[in-house]
Structure formats: C-alpha cells, structure tokens
Amino acid sequence: MSAGRGDGASGGPIVFFAHHQGRGHANRIKAIARHLPPEREMIVLTAAPAQFDGIARPARMVELPNMIGAPSRTAALHDQPTPSLLHCVPLGVDAMREHMGRIAETLRASDPALFVVDVSAEIAILARIMSVPAVTIRMHGDRSDPGHLAGYEVCTGILAPFDEAIEQDDYPDWARERTFYSGGLCTTSDAIVPRDEARKRLGLPVDRPITVVVAGGGGSGTPYAPLTVAARAEPEALWLVAGPVHREGHETDFGNLRELGWVDNLTDYLCAADRVVASAGDNTVHEIARVGRPFLCIPEWRYFDEQQAKAAELARVGAAVHLATWPASIPEWQRALAATDALDPARLAALHDDNAAQKAAHWLEGEARRLWAEAR
DSSP states (O other): OOOOOEEETTTTTTEEEOOSSSSSSHHHHHHHTTOOOSSSSEEESSSOOOGGTSSSSEEEEOOOOOOOOTSSSSSSHHOOOOOOTTOOSSSSOHHHHHHHHHHHHHHHOOOSEEEEEOOOHHHHHHHHHTTTOOOEOOOOOOOOHHHHHHHHHHEEEEEOOOOOOOOOOOSSSHHHHHHEEBBBBOOOOOOOOHHHHHHHHOOOTTTOOEEHHHEOSEEEEEEHHHHHHHHHOOOTTTEEBOOEEOOOSSOOOOOTEEESSSSSOOHHHHHHHHHEEOOOOOOHHHHHHHTTTTEEEEEOOOOOHHHHHHHHHHHHHTSSSESOOOOOOOHHHHHHHHHHHHHHHHHHHHHBBBTTTHHHHHHHHHHHHHHHTTTO
C-alpha cells in the first residue's frame, strides 16, 4: 500500500479518463467533479482538454495524443488480427503507445484512490493490470462481447448515469450487482421556465405548435431532408432545428422549418417546445426529461448500437416513441407525431434526477474510502 495514503479520507487522487468523441463524457465528468470533496485531488486524462474549460474545481489535466486513425508503421503490423478481448488495438502505432504510456505513467506516479473510465474497456483492463482500482461508466448497447464483459469484470464497480428502470434485460446479473445507478444525470443546469415565457424570451409565437429538433455533436449531423418532409406534414406548425444538419443538395427549404445552428440556450427552446425530436444521446435524453416534453427518439448510429438500445428501453417504459430510421413520407411522419403527442411526459420526466451528479460523486468518494480504509 502507498505509505502516505492514510485512512483514505484524503489519500490518493481520483483520476478520470474522458473519451474525446462527442461532448458527453467531458460534461458528465465536469458535473460529477462539482460534488467531489475539495480535499480530494482530481486528475483528468483526455485528448481534448479544452472540453474541460470552466470546470468548477481544480483538476490537473494530462493531455493524451489523439490516436484515432494514426497509422501502423508497417503493413504487416497493420494486418495483424485484433484479439477478441480487445476492440481497438492496432500494432505499431506510435500515437497509441504514447497514449497508453501517458495513462500508465500517470497511474504509476499518482497512485490513485480510484480510476474512473468514461469510457474504454481496454483502459479499464490496463488499470487492473497496473493494480489500480477502476470504475467504468455503464452505457447502453450490445456489450455482450468478451472485451466489454472483461472491462466490467476487472472493475471494482460500475457507474450507470441513468435510472435502473431503463437497464437492459441482457445486462448480466453479476454486473448489475456491482452497478450504482445514479438516476438520470443531466449536465445542464439552466433554469426551466413555463412554455409561454420561454417563447416570449425567444421571440416565438405563443399560439403556434412548435417542434424542436435537437441535433447532437457526436456524429455528422442530423439529415436535413427528412425534416423537410416533416415540415410539409405539419404546415401550420413551426419546426426549429438546434445543432448541425447534413444536407445532400437536393432539399427544398420551407418557411416553417428554421435552422438555429448551435445554441447556448437550448433549455429555453426545449421549454418553448410542444414536442421534441432528438437522438438517444445520453445527455440529450436527460435534457428533454428534465423539461418534460413528448419525445420522438430517432437514434444516431453509434458503436455497439448504443443509441438504438437506449431508445428501445425508453419506448419500453413509455417515455418516448422510438423510430429506428427517419420517416420518409408525410403519412409516416404524421403517424409518428400522433403517437408522440399521445405520450405521458411524466414517464420521461421520472427518469431524470436533479441530484444524479451529486449521488455519483458521493458514491465514487465512498468507493475510494471503502477500498483504502485499512491502508497503511
């Protein structure tokens, strides 16, 4: 044991690894960090340190090389098959060796009380090899492959930043037993206001149906063409699109379909909406749940069918309408929107927990203390 660790109350740091794809991983860690004890040192390993600007407490940033797409040094190394226990481990990649080496060196030098991995099965396995207790973040999806199961098994605990009601039936019982469900964790804290007040703030009509489409930042953008069909399906309604869209060049614009681009006040738009159309991104789901609006969920492609699995669970509990693909015709849009309007928004609202980030932080601190309580 580390000689200076004491009883765990003010021992080693909690180290976080944040995957740099999308904004959700960093935002979730920032939300949790706000509630960690001030005496607990915090270290963040990330390839995108700018995403942690404005973090609410001191944290040491360790920048990692972005190894995505980095080449192997020879064709023979590149062609070596990937072992079934791992997902993304090409051989002979300088950036990967440097990336993993900085993680390993940080763990060796800092002697963490806990290493929180958001998300990577390989890095969780690395922590166990280095004799460092790790917690992995639990995401939805088909994660029954050997790599994910090993990533769960090597950890001392698993943190699920959502309500247990939307856990998947195929999640193993042994993994569920070591999982802490924080409740729906939303990283947004903007004030929620009544619908008409939000519309007045935004200069929107108070007497017109409004649908807000939320396009996330983790993919290539929401396809614009299906939204033009939606606008034709409801010519009396106003459709507002927040976030990037993908155009193919053949679309026709309509006066009741407006692109907002990135907005800093998304909560105001959600409050102004009669319904919301969005993907199944983790924070997006909980932003909509926090406001409580009928939700048409159209997942984006993600590895391991993460968003499709989450959307299916939302539909199972009556919290959203789940469409696997974008509607391509006016009648299809009208059927989907009618089903969405028939939802009870309270089902979705019940999945959000205002105190989820605090609960997650307290659980992590409790794990750090529990694991090192007898350290000398």
